[in-house]
Amino acid sequence: xxxxxxxxxxxxxxxxxxxxxxxxxxxxxxxxxxxxxxxxxxxxxxxxxxxxxxxxxxxxxxxxxxxxxxxxxxxxxxxxxxxxxxxxxxxxxxxxxxxxxxxxxxxxxxx
Numbered sequence: 001x002x003x004x005x006x007x008x009x010x011x012x013x014x015x016x017x018x019x020x021x022x023x024x025x026x027x028x029x030x031x032x033x034x035x036x037x038x039x040x041x042x043x044x045x046x047x048x049x050x051x052x053x054x055x056x057x058x059x060x061x062x063x064x065x066x067x068x069x070x071x072x073x074x075x076x077x078x079x080x081x082x083x084x085x086x087x088x089x090x091x092x093x094x095x096x097x098x099x100x101x102x103x104x105x106x107x108x109x110x111x
Contacts, residue, residue, distance in 0.1 A: 048099055055087060059084055
C-alpha cells in the first residue's frame with residue numbers, strides 16, 4: 001500500500017515579507033555592497049582551479065560550468081565515464097584542500 005504524500009503547506013499570506021528577507025542575509029554583519037564587492041572566495045576558487053592539471057580543469061569546466069553529464073563529458077574527452085568521475089572527484093578534493101589551506105570558507109559553511 002502506497003503512502004500518500006504529505007499535504008502541501010498552507011500559504012503563508014500573513015507573513016511579513018521583510019522578515020522573510022532577513023533570513024536571506026548572511027550571518028556575518030556585511031552590507032549587501034560588501035558581499036558583492038568581496039571577491040576573496042571567488043579569487044581563491046579561481047586560484048585553486050588554475051592550479052589543477054589541465055585534464056582536471058577540462059572535466060570541471062565541462063561538468064560544472066558547461067553543465068554536461070558525466071557521459072557527455074566522457075564523450076567530449078574520449079575517455080570512459082569512470083575516468084570523468086575519478087578526475088572530477090580528484091579535482092574537487094584538490095580544490096577543497098586548497099581552499100582549506102587558504103583559510104577560505106564557502107557560502108555553504110565549509111570549503
